[in-house]
Amino acid sequence: MTRTRRGYIARRRRRKAQSFVSSFRGGFLKTQQDIRALDSSHRDRDGQKRNFRRLWVTRINSVIRGGWVYYNYSKFIHDLYKRQLLLNRKILAQIAIANQNCLYLISNEIINKVNWKESAGVL
DSSP: OOOOOOOHHHHHHHHHHHHHTTTSSSSSOOHHHHHHHHHHHHHHHHHHHHHHHHHHHHHHHHHHHHSSSOOOHHHHHHHHHHTTOOOOHHHHHHHHHHOHHHHHHHHHHHHHHHHHHHHHTOO
């Protein structure tokens, strides 16, 4: 039986696995370590997304409650969606830090428009 040469697929697979464990001690491939490394990186990316969303919500809520507007976070976000203003939490948190007056203007406009429409019976 003749020898079969392995093609580029096997080399690509081994190079990919080697790149995952290149930062570990030892020069050879440790499959258990690369599986754990992949699992940890995926888990930590998801955790980072959760932590940033929590930070943005906290910043928005603290600025809204601490200011001149007596408004809470959940009603603010609900009224944003009701008015179809597409501002995500990251942008709102940056506005809250950089220019609180702008966030107050947005919330006051939302309050005035929503209360006017509710009192007129439009909604």
